[in-house]
Amino acid sequence: MNEQLQLDFDKIIKTLKISEKEIQIKKSFLKKFIENGFPNRKQEDWKFLDISQIIKKNIGELSFFNDYSLPNKIDSSIFVDGLEHNKIIFINGRIEKIDFNYEDQNQIEITDEIGKNIIFDYENSLIDLNNAFTNKVFKILVKKNYSLKKPLIIYHSTTNKIKSKNVNLSLNFELEENSCLRLIDYFSDNADKNFVNILYNFNLKKYSILKNYKLDKFRNNNLKYSFNNIEQGDNSISETFILSAGSDYFKNEINCNLNGEYSSAFINGVFSLKENQQHEIRSTINHLVENTKSYQLIKSVLGKNSKSAYQGRIFVNSKAQKTDGYQLSKAILLDETSEFNAKPELEIYADDVKCSHGSASGSLNENSIFYLMSRGLNYQQSKELLINGFLLDVVEKITDSEIKNLVKNIIGLKE
Amino acid sequence: MDTREKDIENLKDYKYGFTTDIENIKAPKGLNEDVIKFISNIKKEPQWMLDFRLKAYDRLKLLKEPNWQKPKYPKIDYQDLYYYSAPKSMKDKPKSLDELDPKLLETYKKLGIPLQEQARLNGIAVDAVFDSVSVATTFKGELTKHGIIFCSMSEAIQQHPELVKKYLGTVIPVTDHFFATLNSAVFTDGSFVYIPEGVKCPMELSTYFRINASQTGQFERTLIIADKGSYVSYLEGCTAPMRDENQLHAANVELIALDDAEIKYSTVQNWYPGDENGKGGIYNFVTKRGLCKGKNSKISWTQVETGSAITWKYPSCILKGDNSIGEFYSIAITNNHQKADTGTKMIHLGKNTKSKIISKGISAGFSDMTYRGLVDINSKAKNSSNYTQCDSLLMGNKCGAHTVPYIKNKNFDSNIAHEATTSKISEEQLHYCQQRGLNSEEAVGLIVNGFCKEVLQQLPMEFAVEAQKLVGISLEGSVG
Numbered sequence: 001m002n003e004q005l006q007l008d009f010d011k012i013i014k015t016l017k018i019s020e021k022e023i024q025i026k027k028s029f030l031k032k033f034i035e036n037g038f039p040n041r042k043q044e045d046w047k048f049l050d051i052s053q054i055i056k057k058n059i060g061e062l063s064f065f066n067d068y069s070l071p072n073k074i075d076s077s078i079f080v081d082g083l084e085h086n087k088i089i090f091i092n093g094r095i096e097k098i099d100f101n102y103e104d105q106n107q108i109e110i111t112d113e114i115g116k117n118i119i120f121d122y123e124n125s126l127i128d129l130n131n132a133f134t135n136k137v138f139k140i141l142v143k144k145n146y147s148l149k150k151p152l153i154i155y156h157s158t159t160n161k162i163k164s165k166n167v168n169l170s171l172n173f174e175l176e177e178n179s180c181l182r183l184i185d186y187f188s189d190n191a192d193k194n195f196v197n198i199l200y201n202f203n204l205k206k207y208s209i210l211k212n213y214k215l216d217k218f219r220n221n222n223l224k225y226s227f228n229n230i231e232q233g234d235n236s237i238s239e240t241f242i243l244s245a246g247s248d249y250f251k252n253e254i255n256c257n258l259n260g261e262y263s264s265a266f267i268n269g270v271f272s273l274k275e276n277q278q279h280e281i282r283s284t285i286n287h288l289v290e291n292t293k294s295y296q297l298i299k300s301v302l303g304k305n306s307k308s309a310y311q312g313r314i315f316v317n318s319k320a321q322k323t324d325g326y327q328l329s330k331a332i333l334l335d336e337t338s339e340f341n342a343k344p345e346l347e348i349y350a351d352d353v354k355c356s357h358g359s360a361s362g363s364l365n366e367n368s369i370f371y372l373m374s375r376g377l378n379y380q381q382s383k384e385l386l387i388n389g390f391l392l393d394v395v396e397k398i399t400d401s402e403i404k405n406l407v408k409n410i411i412g413l414k415e
Numbered sequence: 416m417d418t419r420e421k422d423i424e425n426l427k428d429y430k431y432g433f434t435t436d437i438e439n440i441k442a443p444k445g446l447n448e449d450v451i452k453f454i455s456n457i458k459k460e461p462q463w464m465l466d467f468r469l470k471a472y473d474r475l476k477l478l479k480e481p482n483w484q485k486p487k488y489p490k491i492d493y494q495d496l497y498y499y500s501a502p503k504s505m506k507d508k509p510k511s512l513d514e515l516d517p518k519l520l521e522t523y524k525k526l527g528i529p530l531q532e533q534a535r536l537n538g539i540a541v542d543a544v545f546d547s548v549s550v551a552t553t554f555k556g557e558l559t560k561h562g563i564i565f566c567s568m569s570e571a572i573q574q575h576p577e578l579v580k581k582y583l584g585t586v587i588p589v590t591d592h593f594f595a596t597l598n599s600a601v602f603t604d605g606s607f608v609y610i611p612e613g614v615k616c617p618m619e620l621s622t623y624f625r626i627n628a629s630q631t632g633q634f635e636r637t638l639i640i641a642d643k644g645s646y647v648s649y650l651e652g653c654t655a656p657m658r659d660e661n662q663l664h665a666a667n668v669e670l671i672a673l674d675d676a677e678i679k680y681s682t683v684q685n686w687y688p689g690d691e692n693g694k695g696g697i698y699n700f701v702t703k704r705g706l707c708k709g710k711n712s713k714i715s716w717t718q719v720e721t722g723s724a725i726t727w728k729y730p731s732c733i734l735k736g737d738n739s740i741g742e743f744y745s746i747a748i749t750n751n752h753q754k755a756d757t758g759t760k761m762i763h764l765g766k767n768t769k770s771k772i773i774s775k776g777i778s779a780g781f782s783d784m785t786y787r788g789l790v791d792i793n794s795k796a797k798n799s800s801n802y803t804q805c806d807s808l809l810m811g812n813k814c815g816a817h818t819v820p821y822i823k824n825k826n827f828d829s830n831i832a833h834e835a836t837t838s839k840i841s842e843e844q845l846h847y848c849q850q851r852g853l854n855s856e857e858a859v860g861l862i863v864n865g866f867c868k869e870v871l872q873q874l875p876m877e878f879a880v881e882a883q884k885l886v887g888i889s890l891e892g893s894v895g
Contacts, residue, residue, distance in 0.1 A: 318812045318813065321812070331824070333826070333827035334827060335827055336794065336826065336827050336828075337794075338827055339823070340822075340823075341821075341822065341823050341824075342820075342822040343820065343821050343822065344818075344822075344833070344835070345820075346807075346816070346817060346819075346835060346837055347815070347817045348809065348815060348816050348837050349812065349814070349815045351809035351810060351811055351814075351839040352812075353809075353837060353838070353839075354837075355836070355837040355838075356834070356835060356836040356837070357834075357835050358832075358833060358834045358835070359820070359822055359831070359832070359833040360830070360832045360833070361822070361830065361831045362824075362827075362829060362830035363827045363828055363829075363830075
């Protein structure tokens with residue numbers, strides 16, 4: 001694989017118009033990735049689902065080169081109906097369009113930041129991979145006191161032109177004081193067996209609000225990894241909703257640093273998995289100063305041969321008194337081959353805190369099914385109704401009513 | 416000075432910090448085949464036992480010390496330890512308690528267990544372990560009447576080789592992790608219990624462990640077998656003299672419950688935790704594992720962990736038999752610079768198996784406390800369930816409390832529920848108690864005892880009182 005990496009890397013460098021210095025930086029990331037390789041189950045964070053094995057099994061040999069010089073045709077049929085929105089369109093890893101038509105152009109700034117890689121101080125070889133191979137890094141800045149009128153939808157789509165490819169995306173958002181962004185990641189795939197690696201960095205200044213909805217609904221055979229790093233200032237709010245249902249493999253990682261007082265973070269997730277799907281959410285919330293709050297709710301419905309994992313970690317610094325942290329994960333196992341893994345972790349160094357977590361898993365309650373059947377529903381309907389209610393609970397946590405309805409439509413939930 | 420103050424005065428220094436001056440027989444320093452042969456030889460062990468040890472030693476050479484745990488410790492030089500030391504007076508085994516070395520008896524008196532009195536008055540058979548060799552086993556007659564075997568491990572190897580051979584290493588194989596394997600290679604003594612079919616053991620069996628000789632690693636090996644339909648409750652309590660250098664304790668405890676049998680294993684651990692600056696103290700790296708081998712069997716672990724500089728142990732249950740039950744009740748208290756990484760593993764293999772975990776962690780001072788647990792329900796363990804509750808209490812912002820549960824559910828018929836909370840003693844509670852005339856330390860003691868009540872209730876009567884006192888003592892000076 002290493003030879004392939006080196007070859008593909010050289011090809012990519014040729015197509016990119018970047019300075020020698022930037023090339024060197026990219027090379028150092030490549031070197032790091034070659035040293036560490038894809039993460040495997042020996043690493044604690046990858047214990048439950050081993051990406052290195054899954055790539056081997058589902059894809060085989062990956063290739064890392066894509067020709068980004070030619071544009072892809074935009075297929076407007078994938079666009080979301082009934083909701084006016086701004087667009088960023090990624091096709092096969094290439095940004096085809098950035099469109100903020102509904103907004104005041106002076107209030108949003110988009111800069112190309114290919115030379116500035118997003119660097120964190122922890123080890124994650126997939127971030128290294130992303131930094132080495134990504135062809136564009138855009139920074140999107142929302143200016144002070146500006147709230148986007150319409151949500152921004154990022155379309156992540158693949159066409160059947162690519163197969164067994166690694167595709168990397170990288171975006172950097174900055175929300176200035178008192179600004180607001182609603183962001184939807186919308187996945188639709190026509191290609192098979194690719195590994196998509198997404199890296200977002202969010203910088204939330206005082207009083208800003210970020211709402212991020214990740215919707216992976218349509219069944220496809222791709223593997224996906226998404227990493228969100230969120231830095232939060234005073235009184236800022238971040239809300240993340242994850243619908244994890246479409247891909248063969250999807251791991252969403254969220255690292256949230258509550259750096260400012262009275263900042264809060266919400267993570268809500270739904271796994272709805274079937275045949276051979278393996279999905280994971282891993283969250284780390286770092287409460288670093290006083291009076292911060294976090295809330296997490298993750299629910300799984302697991303069908304045949306599917307597997308979900310939730311690793312949630314709440315860290316409370318010794319300075320972070322008056323922290324309020326909460327985690328809840330619940331799972332319904334529908335088949336004897338389904339599997340649920342959880343590792344809800346608390347690491348606390350301050351005494352005046354309120355932190356708790358809960359986790360429950362099991363099958364559908366036979367009594368509830370009996371109750372519904374005695375009122376005239378058949379077995380299948382009763383089951384669906386119960387699952388519906390189970391998941392609706394999470395969707396109801398979405399604070400934006402427009403988007404809540406969109407999500408309900410997409411999942412097919414009825415009230 | 417009222418009695419309470421006097422008590423505190425007495426407790427200021429570690430109560431059990433004294434050394435008995437008895438000449439020791441020591442194996443040469445270091446760990447190698449010769450030392451293992453020396454241990455085996457001095458204990459007059461049969462060949463199969465030596466083979467068992469050597470097999471473990473071979474395996475040990477391939478293993479590395481684990482390093483995933485939270486508390487880190489300075490590297491232990493295994494070649495710089497004595498692996499065997501026995502009080503010399505053991506050479507001519509005493510026929511009765513009266514023949515015991517008076518100094519030994521004195522030590523136990525200071526510990527608050529005058530052997531004869533305790534044996535007679537409490538109706539407890541005490542198999543006291545002094546350093547590595549069992550010194551006296553009492554109440555043998557009463558137990559023999561029921562066909563119960565309660566003796567030291569060395570004795571069992573000599574007299575009941577068929578039982579030892581059949582069960583030793585079946586729950587903790589010689590190929591297990593580093594410390595367990597180390598124990599298999601060099602274990603010196605411990606307790607052996609066999610309860611025959613259908614017998615309910617008429618008394619609580621109890622062992623007091625003591626680490627005495629300086630620089631001696633203590634490697635206990637305990638094996639308890641409850642045959643079909645039997646019941647036994649086993650108590651283990653520990654105190655150790657004050658030492659400046661760190662001492663290693665790597666014990667192995669194996670429990671085996673056959674059909675319809677029940678084993679209740681209770682521990683109060685109060686080893687020397689080091690001084691206020693974190694100097695000295697015992698490293699308590701223990702492997703405890705129970706196997707519910709038969710149908711309808713039950714194993715219950717109860718532990719009160721207040722001592723040791725570092726506690727690192729996970730008493731576990733393997734629920735193999737259908738309808739078997741595993742329970743784990745734990746109180747762990749860390750103060751000053753103590754560190755604890757403790758919890759349990761419940762591995763559900765059989766149908767209709769149930770497990771319950773109640774863990775209470777209290778950390779004060781500069782200490783660190785981690786609950787780490789695994790609940791694994793296998794795909795064949797139909798209709799199983801687990802309930803876990805782990806609560807942590809923090810006192811001050813220099814200490815840490817962590818919860819790391821691993822939950823694996825591979826069976827759709829089974830339920831797992833897990834709850835954890837972390838909090839501090841609320842001002843309202845303190846205020847309420849103080850209003851009613853308690854001072855702040857008494858108030859904290861009361862609240863903490865209430866916090867731990869669920870676990871304390873599980874302890875046998877004699878232990879519960881001691882444990883309750885310990886809870887109070889351990890938190891001395893952490894408030895106000």
